[in-house]
Amino acid sequence: MSKASAFEFYQTLARLSDNTGLNKLPNCYPAFLRMVRQWQHIKMLKRAARGHDEGGAAATQARECAILCPACPYPGVNLPDNWKDAPDDNQWLYALFLGINANFRLKQLKVSSEEQDPGFN
Numbered sequence: 378m379s380k381a382s383a384f385e386f387y388q389t390l391a392r393l394s395d396n397t398g399l400n401k402l403p404n405c406y407p408a409f410l411r412m413v414r415q416w417q418h419i420k421m422l423k424r425a426a427r428g429h430d431e432g433g434a435a436a437t438q439a440r441e442c443a444i445l446c447p448a449c450p451y452p453g454v455n456l457p458d459n460w461k462d463a464p465d466d467n468q469w470l471y472a473l474f475l476g477i478n479a480n481f482r483l484k485q486l487k488v489s490s491e492e493q494d495p496g497f498n
Contacts, residue, residue: 383413384406387405390409421442422434422437422442424442425437425442427441450471456471
């Protein structure tokens with residue numbers, strides 16, 4: 378993964394080809410983006426083990442390449458068999474908690490003091 382955009386990467390490739398700017402290079406940026414999308418699709422199929430299917434990539438149905446969230450509770454996968462019979466004070470252990478993806482550590486640095494900005498717990 379890179380922090381550079383696809384356009385910046387393409388411009389770097391173009392400058393590596395001819396940095397003087399004397400020769401006009403053809404605009405291959407749309408073809409580059411198409412190649413990147415094809416590469417991402419092939420990597421997705423590879424990670425989902427679709428290359429070993431007799432039907433190949435064409436036989437892939439919708440949502441077959443989706444990855445299950447390892448933190449989400451799934452009965453029969455990462456929940457005990459008796460999770461429904463748990464006492465009421467332990468039911469929260471088997472609940473799905475959704476939150477905003479944020480960097481809370483940086484937000485904690487702005488707190489001037491615990492007395493002026495107390496925590497919730």
